Amino acid sequence: xxxxxxxxxxxxxxxxxxxxxxxxxxxxxxxxxxxxxxxxxxxxxxxxxxxxxxxxxxxxxxxxxxxxxxxxxxxxxxxxxxxxxxxxxxxx
Amino acid sequence: xxxxxxxxxxxxxxxxxxxxxxxxxxxxxxxxxxxxxxxxxxxxxxxxxxxxxxxxxxxxxxxxxxxxxxxxxxxxxxxxxxxxxxxxxxxxxxxxxxxxxxxxxxxxxxxxxxxxxxxxxxxxxxxxxxxxxxxxxxxxxxxxxxxxxxxxxxxxxxxxxxxxxxxxxxxxxxxxxxxxxxxxxxxxxxxxxxxxxxxxxxxxxxxxxxxxxxxxxxxxxxxxxxxxxxxxxxxxxxxxxxxxxxxxxxxxxxxxxxxxxxxxxxxxxxxxxxxxxxxxxxxxxxxxxxxxxxxxxxxxxxxxxxxxxxxxxxxxxxxxxxxxxxxxxxxxxxxxxxxxxxxxxxxxxxxxxxxxxxxxxxxxxxxxxxxxxxxxxxxxxxxxxxxxxxxxxxxxxxxxxxxxxxxxxxxxxxxxxxxxxxxxxxxxxxxxxxxxxxxxxxxxxxxxxxxx
Numbered sequence: 001x002x003x004x005x006x007x008x009x010x011x012x013x014x015x016x017x018x019x020x021x022x023x024x025x026x027x028x029x030x031x032x033x034x035x036x037x038x039x040x041x042x043x044x045x046x047x048x049x050x051x052x053x054x055x056x057x058x059x060x061x062x063x064x065x066x067x068x069x070x071x072x073x074x075x076x077x078x079x080x081x082x083x084x085x086x087x088x089x090x091x092x
Numbered sequence: 093x094x095x096x097x098x099x100x101x102x103x104x105x106x107x108x109x110x111x112x113x114x115x116x117x118x119x120x121x122x123x124x125x126x127x128x129x130x131x132x133x134x135x136x137x138x139x140x141x142x143x144x145x146x147x148x149x150x151x152x153x154x155x156x157x158x159x160x161x162x163x164x165x166x167x168x169x170x171x172x173x174x175x176x177x178x179x180x181x182x183x184x185x186x187x188x189x190x191x192x193x194x195x196x197x198x199x200x201x202x203x204x205x206x207x208x209x210x211x212x213x214x215x216x217x218x219x220x221x222x223x224x225x226x227x228x229x230x231x232x233x234x235x236x237x238x239x240x241x242x243x244x245x246x247x248x249x250x251x252x253x254x255x256x257x258x259x260x261x262x263x264x265x266x267x268x269x270x271x272x273x274x275x276x277x278x279x280x281x282x283x284x285x286x287x288x289x290x291x292x293x294x295x296x297x298x299x300x301x302x303x304x305x306x307x308x309x310x311x312x313x314x315x316x317x318x319x320x321x322x323x324x325x326x327x328x329x330x331x332x333x334x335x336x337x338x339x340x341x342x343x344x345x346x347x348x349x350x351x352x353x354x355x356x357x358x359x360x361x362x363x364x365x366x367x368x369x370x371x372x373x374x375x376x377x378x379x380x381x382x383x384x385x386x387x388x389x390x391x392x393x394x395x396x397x398x399x400x401x402x403x404x405x406x407x408x409x410x411x412x413x414x415x416x417x418x419x420x421x422x423x424x425x426x427x428x429x430x431x432x433x434x435x436x437x438x439x440x441x442x443x444x445x446x447x448x449x450x451x452x453x454x455x456x457x458x459x460x461x462x463x464x465x466x467x468x469x470x471x472x473x474x475x476x477x478x479x480x481x482x483x484x485x486x487x488x489x490x491x492x493x494x495x496x497x498x499x500x501x502x503x504x505x506x507x508x509x510x511x512x513x514x515x516x517x518x519x520x521x522x523x524x525x526x527x528x529x530x531x532x533x534x535x536x537x538x539x540x541x542x543x544x
Contacts, residue, residue: 011101041097046101048095060159064158079161085161085162088344088347
């Protein structure tokens with residue numbers, strides 16, 4: 001039951017294959033996607049994925065670096081953050 | 093999902109586009125237990141203790157950065173005031189050697205600045221403290237990372253004017269020995285200096301602190317400016333409320349990072365300093381917040397009022413977000429480090445007297461202010477005395493970090509390099525108060541000190 005949840009936030013111009021590429025990477029690393037949300041905010045495509053990295057094949061550092069590289073390739077900004085920061089900032 | 097997409101985007105945006113960051117994580121280390129009659133043993137103990145903790149700090153801070161995706165800009169260490177531990181070794185030569193030891197230890201552990209090479213002299217000065225002060229030009233110019241402070245007064249003791257009278261000459265000497273006087277950026281004189289301030293150059297690990305303590309400074313002038321710009325029609329009560337809510341969120345992030353970092357390091361968590369600390373980077377300016385309020389240029393009439401409103405809201409938001417708000421928790425106006433402030437000096441909008449007025453409401457004092465290199469020592473002392481008086485009478489921390497730039501006149505632009513920024517040298521009135529200050533002695537503790 002003990003999940004380790006992180007949010008992957010993707011910001012940039014909308015294009016084909018964003019979800020496919022990121023979810024493909026997550027599948028290869030044995031990371032489960034718990035939830036996905038997306039919409040246009042202030043002319044940006046914004047997507048947030050909630051994922052569980054408890055059984056991931058690599059460290060959070062590696063995931064973070066790989067996704068940043070993937071983001072650069074697709075001209076997107078990808079931010080990886082543990083869910084605790086959102087709990088602290090947005091819930092009392 | 094337990095959060096809305098807007099909430100997630102807000103956090104990501106603050107970090108990615110508005111320069112929200114953990115400005116500093118500063119580990120306070122007690123070095124009283126390192127004292128030894130053999131000076132080599134003493135140096136060795138200090139070196140080992142700094143390196144041991146310094147390395148833990150840099151390693152764990154990196155892990156936290158990765159986990160939360162938030163940059164931790166500076167990893168620093170503050171020490172027990174060095175004058176206190178050097179009482180039995182108080183020669184200029186040994187102060188210089190100890191400074192070298194501390195500087196090398198900081199370098200070895202990946203620490204960019206190490207504070208505490210200073211003294212608490214608010215009531216009087218010991219021989220060792222005087223030796224430390226007079227050795228500062230040599231110490232600062234022969235090291236890269238050492239930061240020094242002097243607490244020259246507090247509300248309960250008044251101001252040690254004899255100590256203040258020493259400072260101008262020391263600053264002029266430091267300025268002569270370092271490029272563009274930049275060594276003066278590593279010396280701060282205070283009244284009511286907090287023992288847990290995480291910000292350099294004035295950080296030290298006070299005598300009332302535990303063996304170690306992790307203090308952090310969180311900062312997001314860009315985040316605050318952004319919400320102000322998005323609400324151009326709010327009245328002042330609404331504006332205060334909007335700032336308060338934003339600062340609440342960023343302080344909560346700071347509290348999380350501080351607590352978790354301290355836990356991972358196995359040290360007690362100290363405080364979160366909620367000061368708005370700018371950098372020379374575009375958009376990371378306190379001046380730009382004030383200008384977003386609707387003031388043409390910081391320094392214009394109304395600026396003191398605006399900065400009072402800003403900091404009042406920052407304190408309210410921060411105080412609710414963390415039970416451990418401490419340190420300075422005012423607004424920093426390090427003029428050369430804040431592009432908007434430096435620009436306002438160049439335009440003639442911001443003067444030294446106006447910055448002094450800001451100190452009366454919520455600023456910490458004169459910070460990173462370049463003055464002409466030929467300013468006489470006694471005028472520097474008088475400028476310092478003015479700021480310190482505001483502190484003791486208003487029962488708050490005030491400080492001066494001022495740089496007499498050799499060979500430069502008012503209006504000449506000077507660059508201190510990197511995060512220290514650049515600015516036009518500010519005009520200083522050249523009327524002397526030396527006959528008054530030369531009287532020396534102590535400004536007695538003010539009436540406000542009698543509170544029992």
